[in-house]
Amino acid sequence: MARRTGRVTATDVAKEAGVSQTTVSYVLNDVSHQKISDGTRRKVLEAVAKLGYEPSAAARALRLGRSDLVLLFLPDVPVGGTLTALVELLGDELERHGLNLVTRRERHAPLKALWRELMPAAVMTAFDVADDDVAGMRAAGIHVVSAGMGPVVAPGVLTVPQTVIGTMQVDRLAATGHTRIGYAAPGDPRLRDFLDLRLDGARTACKERGLEPPVVLEVPLDISAAAAAAEQWHSAVPAVTGVCAYNDETAFALLAGMRRVGLAAPGDLAVIGVDNDKLAPFAVPPLTTIDNNLDVAVGRLARMIVSGVTGQSQPQTPQVSPLTLVVRESA
Amino acid sequence: MARRTGRVTATDVAKEAGVSQTTVSYVLNDVSHQKISDGTRRKVLEAVAKLGYEPSAAARALRLGRSDLVLLFLPDVPVGGTLTALVELLGDELERHGLNLVTRRERHAPLKALWRELMPAAVMTAFDVADDDVAGMRAAGIHVVSAGMGPVVAPGVLTVPQTVIGTMQVDRLAATGHTRIGYAAPGDPRLRDFLDLRLDGARTACKERGLEPPVVLEVPLDISAAAAAAEQWHSAVPAVTGVCAYNDETAFALLAGMRRVGLAAPGDLAVIGVDNDKLAPFAVPPLTTIDNNLDVAVGRLARMIVSGVTGQSQPQTPQVSPLTLVVRESA
DNA sequence: TTGTAGGCGTTATCAA
């Protein structure tokens, strides 16, 4: 008695097609070193269609020692437009290859417990990850791809160079004549790691140009606080005339604060963001920003993963995500 | 010879603890009808910790006939803040209960193939789903929860009443003295279904108040186009003085367009959005909008799912997501 | 070219 659950199994298909279950498996996975007669193949496929058979992912994973899951570990930061887009794009791309994306936040699950439990085909981390963790996963036959943010450049790593972001912001402000630079830091402490890197980039760029280091003020997503920061920059001596915002959200808040105290961009204070948020063109004035071109980066990541999983080991050269300046009116 | 893969199995734990593999299973799942002596339990747990054992999700799923995956089907619309938040919140909540969220877009995968393949513990759909599909899943022991958008009110369904959104927008405009209403439709055709419902709500509200039906214009995320629409509303006879925007994005575009042609909100044209986007307070002027309180709604959904999966069948009463008006300055 | 048989790691039934 096999049939206790309502599930249609490969054995059912075999019975329906009048062949052995082995043959069904061969047909479905079209094994290269096996010749299947056309008649047999057709019979099997018909039976599959007729019964509506779907292979059990669990059984397959158990047998193969790896599932068709791809684990995405995200840093524990508030999801902005950037990470959202990453998840969406990646999910779409992977599912096109029969892979399923499972997303987790760093904090909740110890990385190791999860990959051991799930036996994913690949793990991707959106932050730099400890070398021995990577080694463990690789040893278990899992393909690891990480999107680091630091200066690390290694095989299997796609680097989104956070420091360069800060540098590009300062470059733009300097190019438009600003010599006293401010930096608008976000309120959320969880963004600390990213902030430090971007800020580093900005500091370096200032130093290289012989400018004073940027004047860092916190600009939370609150108009009053943003207004206070704006005034502080504006009334400093010498006055800060251009501000790098941590991201577009912060830039929006800053612009709103400036408006409240009668300061205009870019005249009184130029503002440049990061992310090229969907709403950036509609800011007042339209927001100049840095676009991280995530769609391009994610395409590469997805390709790395897919080619890794499907065996054809890609060149695996280190990749750096392209950053572009989007000039509008605020800086 | 068992050890071919590097995996630590329950058998390894048993050997280490000097008990049978069965006992390990009992301890780990603390089966209620089984008494385990404290000494045995301790030995097992120590062995688990020492070896770093993690149960195989695949084996478990195969044996149980259901995995710990929860399948989320999203409508094929551009992910706005709303859906993003939903995915994030739901994922966080579920992982707290050991469930893993897998997200798919409607278009790509036929619903049926996917749940048959994955044997998920639960399926959640962010749209109304065909009754026989639901029946099929329920028959397979899968818990189904859907977040419908229509007027359907059924057990296991959380309704986000899209029509009410339109109604509330008109209500607000009417309450502030507007009698000629406009409706700003988004450019993306994939939003059609949502649009129709929201627009219906707006139409109904107008009719009930004895107002003309809303003047519908398309406002894509493009300043020039938005400007043209704004002028058209403003110069109509009688002039449209208040506009319901499909969502906050559309509202931002509209406000930007108005600015370009010298129209001010709410004086020349009042604008009310939907979503309470993070950036809404920073619009010029700050955007009045409808908040769908997704966090609340998602909390309920997650609870429905978790309680369904863990067995304790919740009341399962139909739920309606709470909508609130957030008054700022644009309307 | 097709079929037989064994095992992947778990849970659950039954006997000890």
Added chain:
DNA sequence: TTGATAACGCCTACAA
């Protein structure tokens, strides 16, 4: 209170 043992559905040497 504990331990053998049989599935769960699939893949894959190996035999026919």
